[in-house]
Amino acid sequence: MTRSFDIAVIGATGSVGESLVQLLEERILPVGSLHLLAGSESVGQSLAFRGKTLRVRPLESFDFGSVQLAFFAAGAAVTREYAERVSAAGCALIDLAAALPSSLAPRVVPEVNAQVLAGLAAPYRLTSPSAPAVAVALVLAALRPQLQVKHLTLTACMAVSSRGREGVSELARQTAELLNARPLEPRLFDRQIAFNLLAQVDTPDATGHGALERRLAGELKELLEAPSLAVSATCVQAPVFFGDSLSLSLLANAAVDLPAVCAALQAAPGIEYVEPGDYPTAVGDALGQDEVYVGRVRGGLDEPAELNLWIASDNARKGAALNAVQLAELLIKHYL
Amino acid sequence: MTRSFDIAVIGATGSVGESLVQLLEERILPVGSLHLLAGSESVGQSLAFRGKTLRVRPLESFDFGSVQLAFFAAGAAVTREYAERVSAAGCALIDLAAALPSSLAPRVVPEVNAQVLAGLAAPYRLTSPSAPAVAVALVLAALRPQLQVKHLTLTACMAVSSRGREGVSELARQTAELLNARPLEPRLFDRQIAFNLLAQVDTPDATGHGALERRLAGELKELLEAPSLAVSATCVQAPVFFGDSLSLSLLANAAVDLPAVCAALQAAPGIEYVEPGDYPTAVGDALGQDEVYVGRVRGGLDEPAELNLWIASDNARKGAALNAVQLAELLIKHYL
Structure with missing residues (x-):
């Protein structure tokens, strides 16, 4: 029973x-x-x-x-x-x-x-946690046996649906206004979001950091039990209806073993690893999927302890x- | 004469x-x-x-x-x-x-x-040099007296006009197709660019780095005469007609003096500094302007030697x- x-x-x-x-x-x-x-x-x-x-x-x-x-x-x-x-x-x-x-x-x-x-x-x-934190933590957790991250730099390009239905209808309305050469009237967002990127998703505090950026940094440290992890987070509002796109660059405390990293991502539950050459996108791959998509996995051009990757995830779903x-x-x- | x-x-x-x-x-x-x-x-x-x-x-x-x-x-x-x-x-x-x-x-x-x-x-x-390299080098050159950069992480969200007129008309056509619920036909780009972000702008080499990403890294080192600068570059195709948006995070070799950084950016020729709270966008500020716009200037949440900023620039103009x-x-x- x-x-x-x-x-x-x-x-x-x-x-x-x-x-x-x-x-x-x-x-x-x-x-x-x-x-x-x-x-x-x-x-x-x-x-x-x-x-x-x-x-x-x-x-x-x-x-x-x-x-x-x-x-x-x-x-x-x-x-x-x-x-x-x-x-x-x-x-x-x-x-x-x-x-x-x-x-x-x-x-x-x-x-x-x-x-x-x-x-x-x-x-x-x-x-x-917040949608980008869930996606990034999943990826970093899969890599815990492979690398100890010292510093993490994240640019999170977030869908307008992170602002709910109003965000979605605002992007649709602004886009139609622009394509039909009608005057643009921003309402929910403070300026043109159609065919544009906004450099913040909420009002920054006196130090310049946004609330979600601070929240993300705190969540990642807590989820990964890594209080000494340094996080740089930039949250960007993208003219995308659904799905977050995350550009992630890590500095580990030792040279990155790239084949081991790729194997770990391939084996990790909840992650869909995309081979180099191909790459995942929020709209084409992640939407409606439970998995977080990871691609463009590559080392540093100059720095052996660097790892770069791109994450596409459905912000309303796993996020x-x-x-x-x-x-x-x-x-x-x-x-x- | x-x-x-x-x-x-x-x-x-x-x-x-x-x-x-x-x-x-x-x-x-x-x-x-x-x-x-x-x-x-x-x-x-x-x-x-x-x-x-x-x-x-x-x-x-x-x-x-x-x-x-x-x-x-x-x-x-x-x-x-x-x-x-x-x-x-x-x-x-x-x-x-x-x-x-x-x-x-x-x-x-x-x-x-x-x-x-x-x-x-x-x-x-x-x-x-390439448009993102020009914009980033301008900013870093202005900061040379203030900080010596060891490691630079750049996510460059590039306008479709970086692919010429064909890029512009492809984004317009795809957007109209989607808004009118017609079947989407990607041509110039390898998949849907409207309301989506593409994680690369050219075909990566065997190490996973794209040609423009390599070019950018090389150009920055040459322009700044900094052969030991480590560069992480991710070039992203954004659904934006004109103007590049660059998310930049730097690690310097000492704690960053933020007021001095802001003062230097304010004083630099060719740079339009935007105060915290406000922020520049490619479409709203940079288009048609000779200046490179810099905003969201902030230190690290955890790392005193970190500096984060956002650059909006007209890729066809100064770039x-x-x-x-x-x-x-x-x-x-x-x-x-």
Whole structure:
């Protein structure tokens, strides 16, 4: 007999929430009842789940004692407001908004640091890291036996869907305006995103670093248990609807054994290795895929301890919803 | 009395050739007669210059003894075929295709290494470096008094116009096909470039590095007279019509003095420094501008010797035609 679990999805009508519901349907996770919750503006909407139509109900009045697991995909403020109530009800919490400090809700990618769960006690609280951190950590974890990374330089070219549906419709609208020679009106983004690259995805702090750039650096160190890793992160908004493209350059503490690196990437679960000559793209390869695609793997031109590679990944899939669902599977299998 | 110079432009009908002719018209360079030359397929076309219509004439039968200076913007094979004839006729040559080795035609950016010309003798031969190399070298040259760079990591997101007019029309066509839900037919690029990023701009060699990536690394070392500089370069094809966006991360051999770096960039000729908070983009700032735009200047999150910045520059302007014209001005002023 298989136990089934009652689950709540908060922020079910957002793009990540919708991907979550779709993955819960596709994957073997034994879902008993599924509750879709959102703020008052989305209550009354509905989503399909296993042949039924589920209505979105108000988060405010929900009894978290009636479910064993809750996914929070509604933004940091919502997670912060409800986290205590969820835990007090004995319900496990998986946050996709990085609302809580690591001490309260550690960042976990199952393939990278699943062992962290063994040190926790119920009620469980986990954070699913940002999409680029998940992809980069997966790759670096696969290479742990091959190289110890000292310094990591990442330029993350992020899809507009990282800003939700509004990002997608803004790129479509701006593109159509430009192609039809109509005046351009930026709304969600602060300037033209169509046929352009924006050098930041949020407002930098006084030191010039953006919130996501800081978050990424912190997440990578935590996931890889590498507090002394130095991270340089630049987050760029690209005129791409779906899928992140990451240009990654590493400095290891010794010369890189390239054939061993390629073999390790080829063998790693969750990674699709693309041979030199060919290369993966976000749109052509990663979209809709659970795997993170890695290509353009090459050493340094001048520096033997350098490793360069290119990662394409579906930011809504492994980057967000899939990793959260995998965390739920891990909790359910071993801890709940 | 001002001497005037008779000039030939080879590859005048390409997009760089056309920018060259436009700049020759705009700038004070004392042009006597201007000869537009091209292969047989373009002969008979014409361009406007100072109120006159100039016909494109055949390169094959041109007498280089009739001009003092020739710009080669027609591809490496053409430069290689004609270089000897040009020099034998006593004509100075400025190559935009990196056809000749540095020993025969050194790479020069006037603001960076103009002193190289003093070591040459007539007939002069110079190479105008690749667009990203010009932009990065300008920035690093401005910072020479502030920091000695050991390792440089560059992700260069390049406009489709770096592939000439065909690149521009391919992006426009693919975008329209996708927006109108018609089947996509990649032609010039090997796959979908619209709403996508391609991880390479040419075919990599057996070590995985692309020709432009190798060229960039070599050009930066030569321009900055820094043979021990380690360069990691990733050239990416972006769905942007005009203007390159460069994400640059440097490791210096000592802690970076950020206020001094910002002050140096603010004071440097040819550079437009953008304050933190704001940031430059290729389309919004750099297009049509002679200056290279630099923003998002920030130190390392973890590494005091790290410096990160973002460069937006018009790849057809300072990156190609303008630098070549400035080389001509330098030759004319001091050497011809």
